[in-house]
Ligand code: DX5
């Protein structure tokens with residue numbers, strides 16, 4: 001059974017001091033840092049891009065788990081690889097050729113993640129499961145932090161877990177959106193081994209990051 005990892009989303013952090021926020025997350029026991037990149041086109045919100053990621057890189061050696069909610073995505077993959085992303089997660093709807101985009105991320109020696117929106121079926125990626133390192137199951141419609149968890153995704157996580165076991169594959173199952181102390185156990189039991197959380201980690205228990213990370217990891 002893989003260790004449960006926590007990847008806090010900086011989207012819920014103070015954007016005027018993201019470097020310090022990343023240090024706080026690391027001190028609080030984060031396993032990696034979830035960086036939500038939004039372009040105001042693929043999703044109705046705009047956040048940060050490669051220059052900001054590049055400037056944040058020096059604040060930690062933790063993995064930068066970069067979630068690209070941008071389209072088109074293929075032509076920007078190099079910029080995020082050069083900026084210091086370690087995992088580059090893309091949405092299948094954002095590229096004309098998923099295989100080419102997967103290969104491009106690997107050409108930069110980065111881990112490749114594919115993100116499935118709540119309405120996107122696992123079938124969309126069934127031919128690529130052996131090529132990818134991580135599947136990011138969205139439990140909210142992407143674009144904003146603080147949204148309500150969509151319980152239907154539990155079934156999707158269970159389906160993905162059984163496909164993974166059946167085919168003896170080793171990709172990570174990461175779940176992203178509305179994760180809190182009430183649903184984290186069900187998400188882990190369904191088969192997730194990485195949890196993304198922004199609001200719960202930054203806002204619960206008077207912002208006690210270590211307490212919130214430990215509680216999500218069910219320590
Ligand atoms: C939403 C992002 C999520 C979000 C998670 O589009 O991909 O990573 O920031 O934030 P919470 O945990 O507040 O739902």
Ligand code: ZN
Nearest residue numbers: 036067176196
């Ligand atoms: Zn995300």
